Amino acid sequence: MDKKRILVTGSNGFLGHKLTELILKNTNYDLCCTSASVNRNPQNEGYKFQQLNLIDLEGLGRLIDEFQPTHIIHSAALSSVEVCENDPVLCKAINVDSATFLAQRCKEQDIHLTFLSTDFVFDGQHGPYKEEDTCSPVNAYGQSKLDAEQEIRASGCSAAILRTILVYGVIADKKRSNLVLWAKNKLEAGEAIKAVSDQWRMPTWVDDLAAACLLAVEKNAEGIYHISSDTLFSVKEVVEQVADYWNLDRNLVGSVTAAEIGQATNRPRKTGFVLDKAKAELGYNPTPLRATFERIEQQIKELEKQNER
Numbered sequence: 643m644d645k646k647r648i649l650v651t652g653s654n655g656f657l658g659h660k661l662t663e664l665i666l667k668n669t670n671y672d673l674c675c676t677s678a679s680v681n682r683n684p685q686n687e688g689y690k691f692q693q694l695n696l697i698d699l700e701g702l703g704r705l706i707d708e709f710q711p712t713h714i715i716h717s718a719a720l721s722s723v724e725v726c727e728n729d730p731v732l733c734k735a736i737n738v739d740s741a742t743f744l745a746q747r748c749k750e751q752d753i754h755l756t757f758l759s760t761d762f763v764f765d766g767q768h769g770p771y772k773e774e775d776t777c778s779p780v781n782a783y784g785q786s787k788l789d790a791e792q793e794i795r796a797s798g799c800s801a802a803i804l805r806t807i808l809v810y811g812v813i814a815d816k817k818r819s820n821l822v823l824w825a826k827n828k829l830e831a832g833e834a835i836k837a838v839s840d841q842w843r844m845p846t847w848v849d850d851l852a853a854a855c856l857l858a859v860e861k862n863a864e865g866i867y868h869i870s871s872d873t874l875f876s877v878k879e880v881v882e883q884v885a886d887y888w889n890l891d892r893n894l895v896g897s898v899t900a901a902e903i904g905q906a907t908n909r910p911r912k913t914g915f916v917l918d919k920a921k922a923e924l925g926y927n928p929t930p931l932r933a934t935f936e937r938i939e940q941q942i943k944e945l946e947k948q949n950e951r
């Protein structure tokens with residue numbers, strides 16, 4: 643059986659690192675990675691890497707012609723809410739126009755597209771959300787992702803749109819922090835932190851998200867799927883779970899409201915997802931929070947050993 647040829651965009655990113663690691667473990671896949679900067683993944687053998695700015699659509703088209711992917715996992719994005727608010731032109735170019743171009747190419751060349759989207763397509767007034775619930779983004783980032791979703795669906799290409807939430811975990815690139823690592827590192831340093839008490843999320847372990855992407859690839863899945871953990875926590879409760887698991891001082895965990903950190907209007911208050919469709923159609927099975935912490939602890943130790951070599 644011919645190998646699947648997977649092109650991953652945003653390979654230097656949080657999810658991109660995990661996707662590279664997971665895809666390289668499977669001999670049925672050939673991998674090509676692309677990202678705006680030079681390859682930051684220390685796992686830099688066994689696949690083609692092409693540095694490319696996605697604004698260069700001609701260059702992106704040439705890469706697709708050269709690599710001839712059967713599947714594209716489009717993970718690249720301007721993923722900062724604030725940057726997207728401050729630079730709507732750049733936000734549209736990266737988050738919408740590149741996705742639109744890829745969808746058109748995928749339609750023309752019969753390539754399957756997996757697109758990463760977000761809970762920020764919702765307004766956060768009625769979570770947890772099903773895939774068919776009405777979208778009403780409250781920030782430019784969420785709007786750009788919804789616009790991309792709509793362009794992809796209008797293209798008629800074979801596509802899975804995976805929406806996810808507040809991704810956490812550990813990768814080799816220490817520059818890419820996230821809620822869990824931020825809380826763990828601060829509390830281990832004995833530093834007091836303030837966690838948001840009035841935002842509710844179903845945080846997603848990056849390893850589960852990468853696995854979900856490959857489920858979509860394997861099944862040539864079509865449509866929108868909600869991918870997250872299946873327990874709704876306030877952000878502060880997630881941080882308290884981190885303190886409890888790693889036996890850190892809960893008293894260092896203070897409260898802050900979304901309004902106090904300038905996130906009252908530009909972030910949805912309560913999201914979370916109903917996972918029935920992803921579980922039934924993809925076989926998606928999220929890892930419980932504390933079990934993800936156990937795996938993160940093991941991965942941190944493995945990375946420390948690799949760094950000692």
Ligand SMILES: NC(=O)C1=CN([C@@H]2O[C@H](COP(=O)(O)OP(=O)(O)OC[C@H]3O[C@@H](n4cnc5c(N)ncnc54)[C@H](OP(=O)(O)O)[C@@H]3O)[C@@H](O)[C@H]2O)C=CC1
Nearest residue numbers: 652654655656657677678679695696718719721758808809
């Ligand atoms: N992290 C989260 O909590 C969530 C993420 N998502 C979505 O999942 C996807 C992956 O997220 P995550 O891994 O956190 O993203 P990151 O921000 O960690 O990585 C995004 C990657 O996109 C690349 N990129 C950005 N602009 C360009 C450009 N102009 N040309 C080429 N590459 C570019 C960057 O490349 P480089 O580093 O080389 O410059 C970066 O590595 C994104 O689409 C995001 O919107 C959805 C919900 C939650």
Ligand SMILES: Cc1cn([C@H]2C[C@H](O)[C@@H](COP(=O)(O)OP(=O)(O)O[C@H]3O[C@@H](C)C(=O)[C@@H](O)[C@H]3O)O2)c(=O)[nH]c1=O
Nearest residue numbers: 721723760761762806807808809821836837838841877
């Ligand atoms: C700065 C700060 C943030 N927080 C919380 C707020 C927020 O819920 C969480 C993460 O803060 P951030 O602003 O980095 O993350 P935020 O931009 O809210 O996260 C989003 O990222 C994009 C890519 C998405 O698609 C969304 O699903 C979501 O994951 O940390 C605190 O608790 N205390 C703090 O001091």
